Amino acid sequence: MNILITGSSGLLGRACRNSFSDLQPITCAWNRATDGDLKLDLTDKDAVQATIDQHRPDLILHTAAERKPNICENQQDLTRALNVDATRTLAEAAAKIDAKLIYLSTDYVFDGQNPPYDVTAACNPLNFYGETKRAGENAVLNASERHIVLRVPILYGEVETLEESPVTALLNELLNPEPHAVDHWSIRYPTYVGDVAQTLSNWSQQLKSDPECNGIYHLSGAEAVTKYEMVRTMAEILGLDHSHLSPNTQPPSGAPRPQNSQLNINRLQLKTAIQQTSFKDNIKRILKPFIPAEA
Ligand SMILES: NC(=O)c1ccc[n+]([C@@H]2O[C@H](COP(=O)([O-])OP(=O)(O)OC[C@H]3O[C@@H](n4cnc5c(N)ncnc54)[C@H](OP(=O)(O)O)[C@@H]3O)[C@@H](O)[C@H]2O)c1
Numbered sequence: 001m002n003i004l005i006t007g008s009s010g011l012l013g014r015a016c017r018n019s020f021s022d023l024q025p026i027t028c029a030w031n032r033a034t035d036g037d038l039k040l041d042l043t044d045k046d047a048v049q050a051t052i053d054q055h056r057p058d059l060i061l062h063t064a065a066e067r068k069p070n071i072c073e074n075q076q077d078l079t080r081a082l083n084v085d086a087t088r089t090l091a092e093a094a095a096k097i098d099a100k101l102i103y104l105s106t107d108y109v110f111d112g113q114n115p116p117y118d119v120t121a122a123c124n125p126l127n128f129y130g131e132t133k134r135a136g137e138n139a140v141l142n143a144s145e146r147h148i149v150l151r152v153p154i155l156y157g158e159v160e161t162l163e164e165s166p167v168t169a170l171l172n173e174l175l176n177p178e179p180h181a182v183d184h185w186s187i188r189y190p191t192y193v194g195d196v197a198q199t200l201s202n203w204s205q206q207l208k209s210d211p212e213c214n215g216i217y218h219l220s221g222a223e224a225v226t227k228y229e230m231v232r233t234m235a236e237i238l239g240l241d242h243s244h245l246s247p248n249t250q251p252p253s254g255a256p257r258p259q260n261s262q263l264n265i266n267r268l269q270l271k272t273a274i275q276q277t278s279f280k281d282n283i284k285r286i287l288k289p290f291i292p293a294e295a
Helices: 011-019 045-055 069-074 076-096 128-143 170-175 193-207 227-238 279-290
Strands: 003-006 026-029 059-062 100-106 148-152 180-183 215-218 245-248
Touching (some): 003 011, 011 026, 011 193, 059 076, 059 193, 076 100, 100 128, 128 215, 170 180
Parallel strands (some): 003 059, 059 100, 100 148, 180 245
């Protein structure tokens, strides 16, 4: 199977590159493209079409996006161009050659008022990021009946910098000795990118022979925690002091967020083996290289 991965320099894209390495996927990145990658600006419609025509993938994992809600709010044209227009171009180009596309989407398509959310639940995004991801979903589903939307919640994994994931960025809260409050309002389901990538790899084996695999699916980590609870767990497993941190029970500032957008993963569980590894084990391994010697 010929696989193309967009966003292969990103947090999830790198994990997918690893999980699909046996199949030698074609990988596309932009600013961080390395020697093994196609350097492709997904907002360049002609370049996207030419790439699809040249490589003719059977399966496209479309992970590239602008995913930081505050950046999306402040850079709306760029965000729309990548999250919506580029997604439409890719999905339509894939449909023309009968390739299947899996579009990575988000729990932020929901307003968080009525969890858990089934794949058929009504969407009501609260911020521009969620709006563009929902519009991207529609573009994908309109382009082909065979395409798939996979929604996931907050992601973490092997980061290049702590800020790359909103979960690993929490280590900065622990290391900052000033007394301050951490979000204890939103209930999150931290999801390890290695689990998403491994589940996608398992699932991709079945996709060719199962024409019923299309439409919307959900995948999520199993543990429900606030950011304050994640920080407490990090402190405990890394032996760090957390007495300067307090729980903030008010909604966070910045772009509005859902309070609890728990995803019901039943539909995907019926299709394939889902990997859900432990937050504690993963986060200990991932954060260790970032702990200063004197901490
Ligand atoms: N991270 C989360 O917590 C989270 C939660 C729910 C859903 N998701 C969804 O999961 C997917 C993966 O997220 P992620 O955290 O892995 O994202 P990420 O780390 O921010 O990576 C984004 C990727 O998009 C690429 N990209 C940006 N602009 C591009 C352009 N003009 N042309 C081509 N590529 C471009 C980047 O390439 P360069 O860096 O090389 O420019 C990078 O590889 C996204 O669709 C996101 O919406 C993420």
